[in-house]
Amino acid sequence: MSNIFYSEKFEDRHNGPRATEVDEMLQFLGVSSLDELIEQTVPAPIVRPDMKLPKALSEVAYLERVKNIAEKNKVFKSFIGQGYYNVVLPGVIQRNVFENPGWYTQYTPYQAEIAQGRLQALLNFQTMVSDLTGMEIVNASLLDEATAAAEAMFMLYSARKNKQANTFLVSEDIFPQTLDVLRTRATPFGIEIRVTNVTTESLTEDIFALLLQYPAASGAVSDYKALVEAAAEKNITTAVAADLLSLALLTPPGEWGADVVVGNSQRFGVPMGFGGPHAAYFATKDAFKRSIPGRIIGVTSDASGKYALRMALQTREQHIRRDKASSNICTAQALLAIMASFYAVYHGPKGIKNIASRIHDLTRLADQAIQSLGYVQTNESYFDTLRFHVAGQAGNLKSEALNNELNFFYEEEFVSLSIDETTTFEDIKTIVKVFAKIKGLSVNEVDLDPFVDQLTDVIPSDLVRQSAYLTHPIFNSYHSESEMLRYIKSLEAKDLSLCHSMIPLGSCTMKLNATSEMIPVTWARFGSLHPFAPADQTSGYMQLLDELNQWLAEITGFAKMSFQPNSGAQGEYAGLMVIQAYLESKGQAHRNICLIPASAHGTNPASASMAGLKVVVVKCDERGNIDVADLKAKAEEHSDNLHSLMVTYPSTHGVFEEPIIEICKIIHEHGGQVYMDGANMNAQVGLTSPGFIGADVCHLNLHKTFCIPHGGGGPGMGPIGVAEHLVPFLPNHTVVPVSGKEGISAVSAAPFGSTSILVIPHAYIAMMGGDGLTTATKTAILNANYIKARLEGHYPVLYAGANGRCAHEMILDCRGFKNIGIEVADIAKRLMDYSFHAPTVSFPVAGTLMVEPTESESKAELDRFCDALIAIRQEIAAVEAGEVDAKNNLLKNAPHTAQVVIDDAWERPYSRQEAAYPLAYLRENKFWPSVSRVNESQGDRTLICSCPPIEAYEEVEA
Incomplete structure (x- = not known):
């Protein structure tokens, strides 16, 4: 047969298993076809009709098409400012970080021992910001300047000494997008935003804090020292939104008394990208270290006493405190913070x-x-x-x-x-x-020329910076490209990413981020546009956004999407605020009860609390499903005040719950709306959809299901889709209107969130087509069920559907090992010795591992992962049998670094080979953890969140 009409399918590159491997896995599962497996997994009442999407394009055809779209954008020289500026991204950073899957496919550094590289880069970011702002403690990035300012407002509101004060005094010379977001976030808590000339306003008792822009939105630079001192005397705290680059010349806010300094690091080598992604920063005094939102990187030591890093304090705080959490932040902007930190190191x-x-x-x-x-x-x-x-x-x-x-x-x-x-x-x-x-x-x-010779000083002497910054040797050692390249690579080598192995995280889908999807992100036609550029210069972006909006609406079964939320948790918040606006329009503003299943992601109750709602927990049954009787009882009890249900589907336990349509109907019968968490959308696409099931709003984690890479902890995108009746209430924007007059005020700084990375899901959908996307979902379910079948004879699998099948993920129960002293964390650490990142640890059930393989992993990789877990189970069995010491064994001492293994003084009760090469594949492809098990408690007891003296590094080399 002629190959004249042959065209390579991207679908075949995206999905891991080959046709023969699919057949082998189906045979292992005892089914005759992929469709039979899906019939056993997905409840028949929720199966949707085929999606109506354009025919799939090849990679070559897509890149040609998106190039034509990009050409419609006009890149004029931008002098707009307002928080967004053109930059020069050094080539050594662009090629080796921004375009490098060794950096952009890493997961959030929860497994510190195999994440020391990005942890160091993020510590460099914290040090850079601390030095430039003059503040004591800094987090490892937030989403954007506007939301960072909102986080500062809420932190200072929560910490206010006068609990009756509810006014936040905001400079009238602030960026308009920041004011827009502040108003959104203030509303649920009744915080009054008073916009005024702060230098003339009386500091009355009802004010708990004030916010200054430095330099101001107009460009003016003012001396606020006296104002800040006067405010402090009245127990009024001060937040400052500061241009980070300007602080190289201006006296930093920390030196004139600011309590919080926020801003954006975009000027440090990160393209504008029509609004993002960029890494915001949040710097504050040590007194607020227990309240600072987001992630903090801290210094500790490992089991050998060597220098090591870890995430400290607030790590997944919302999963612990839930509706009492101080923030719902789950995604940072790690990749962009890393780029900014390398910019500072290079220069x-x-x-x-x-x-x-x-x-x-x-x-x-x-x-x-x-x-x-x-x-x-x-x-x-x-x-x-x-x-x-x-x-x-x-x-x-x-x-x-x-x-x-x-x-x-x-x-x-x-x-x-x-x-x-x-x-x-x-x-x-x-x-x-x-x-x-x-x-x-x-x-x-x-x-x-005459003006060049006559430039006059315009910065008052009191505001000219005198203090030193970036004094640490890291910022003074790598200024040639050769040295910088080697430094970047030295850190990259310490991190496990998708370049090395599968990352089987439940609910944090880590699938292929294809090169063809990533290429257009670096083009100037997408990267160099200001988010407030005139509309006739952005028609390429508008076409791309319109197409993506239509495609995602078809996939989700909704009427329209909003791209403004730039993280999943922010999507949750936006969706709840849209529901609130809708209810208010119907005269039902009193509705404030949000029902949330006990198994829900921790950001769900945190987001509900931020939206001003009261959380009522719904029980789960012994199979991990929503207890429908309890849901019905609580919906009836709170019928007059029911606002919404937040539900994840498939469930957080990895099960397609049979009564989901009934669940949605119960909520609607009592006047509430259904918010669906889209974290598990990778099991829905093409098979069912939130709109088809009966949800009213759903956020999508584009950095999960739709291939935007996790970037070591961000960027993310969390757009929301809504049913027709909610469309008028989608988020608007004060500078660039993107919704109607009934739309809620902005939830992000930029009109379309982190716009430049939307080309990635656009590429994914265009190259997969409807059939390809559906096959990907089926393959993800196949891979998960194959792992379940291979492991359930070795580990109990906690939950399953009616026919014994899981969805796209499953939970391995490790709680039974506690009686011999083996914790789930020991299994996670031991997996590093097998060159794997651990599955999600202790969520949603403490003492368990939640595994999600995705569709992108081949059978060979799935088998390698299963072989590793089975081998670890045998190691546990040796402890159970009393054959090895319960406290001094392979699991308790894991992970084993190369330095530990080659140490002359090997005194452990097992061989070096058992420690480092327990299975044959490791002899050809071994990823070494760069530090031994980190000391978690030490890092919190002695919190060090900036680069320590060089002696600490020298100790590591000793």
């Missing part, structure tokens, strides 16, 4: 100061040249932003700027322009020409 303190100084000098040059034309510039002191009064000429100025492919920021009678790292001397000449033409001045050639 060092001198390089960072040179970049900041050059920006400032070009700004002063533009200021003097434009003022010489007769314009009035309103900022006496500034860093990079000028604001000109253009009385009646804003429209003409905008037209002329656009003719020269320049974007400025316009507000009635004023025009602002922000200089950045990419601005050139020639750009300043072009800007001056534009301003000159509006004055009717004909300028053929702008001569800036």
